[in-house]
C-alpha cells in the first residue's frame with residue numbers, strides 16, 4: 001500500500017499558531033508530511049479578509065523552514081467553492097483508490113460534518129484526523145446523523161490509518177489551542193496588538209505590510225494593491 005497522504009484543509013484567513021501546532025502534532029503522530037490546503041475564495045458567502053493568493057502566501061511563510069509541512073494549492077486551481085467531496089474525488093483520479101488519504105479537521109468542523117456536501121461519501125474517500133478545540137466538546141452527545149455513520153470507525157491507533165485507504169476516524173489528544181482566525185481579524189480591526197502572538201512572526205509581518213484585516217469586514221479597501 002502507498003504511503004499515507006495527509007491534507008489539512010482550511011480557509012486559513014490567516015493561518016495561526018493553533019493550525020501550526022496541530023499540523024506539527026499530526027506530522028509526528030502519523031510520521032507523515034502534512035499538506036495545508038487553502039480553500040478558494042467562496043463565491044456564495046462572505047469572502048475572506050485576504051485573497052486566496054494572500055492566504056496561500058501566508059501559509060508559505062508559516063511553513064518555511066518546517067520540514068514535513070507543505071502548502072497544497074489544488075483547491076485554488078478551481079474558481080468555484082471547494083467542496084471537499086470534489087477535491088477528494090479529483091485527488092483519487094490521480095492517486096488511485098488504494099492510497100491512504102487522511103483529512104485533518106478541528107472538532108467544530110467534525111461536529112458540523114453532516115452539513116457538508118455529500119458528507120457520507122467522504123468516508124469512502126478519506127480518513128479523518130480530528131483535533132480537539134476549545135468550546136467544541138467531543139465528549140458531549142454528537143449530532144445523531146454523525147453517530148450512526150461514525151460507529152465502528154473511531155480509533156486511537158494512528159497505525160490503523162495505514163491499513164486502509166479511507167473510512168477511519170482518529171481522535172487526537174493534545175493541549176487545547178485557543179487561537180482562532182476570527183479573533184485575529186477582530187483584534188486587528190480594533191487596533192489591538194494581542195494578535196501578534198497568535199501567528200508566526202513572518203505572517204505577522206506580512207499582515208502588517210499588506211494592511212490586511214484593518215477594514216470593517218477585514219478588507220482595507222483604501223490600501224493600494226500590494227505585490228505578493
Ligand SMILES: Nc1ncnc2c1ncn2[C@@H]1O[C@H](COP(=O)(O)OP(=O)(O)OP(=O)(O)O)[C@@H](O)[C@H]1O
Nearest residue numbers: 010011012018105106109132133177179180181182
Ligand atoms: N485552535 C484550533 N484548535 C483546533 N482546530 C482548529 C483551531 N483553529 C482552527 N482549527 C481547525 O482548522 C481547520 C481550518 O480552520 P480555519 O482556517 O477555518 O480557522 P479558524 O480559526 O477556525 O477560522 P475562523 O475563525 O475564520 O472560522 C478547521 O477544521 C478548524 O476546525
Ligand SMILES: O=C(O)c1ccc[n+]([C@@H]2O[C@H](COP(=O)([O-])O)[C@@H](O)[C@H]2O)c1
Nearest residue numbers: 009010011012039082083084085116117
Ligand atoms: O465540502 C463541504 O461541504 C465543506 C463544508 C465546510 C468546510 N469544508 C472544508 O473544511 C475545511 C475547513 O473549513 P473552514 O471553513 O473551517 O476553514 C476546508 O478545507 C473546507 O473546504 C468543506
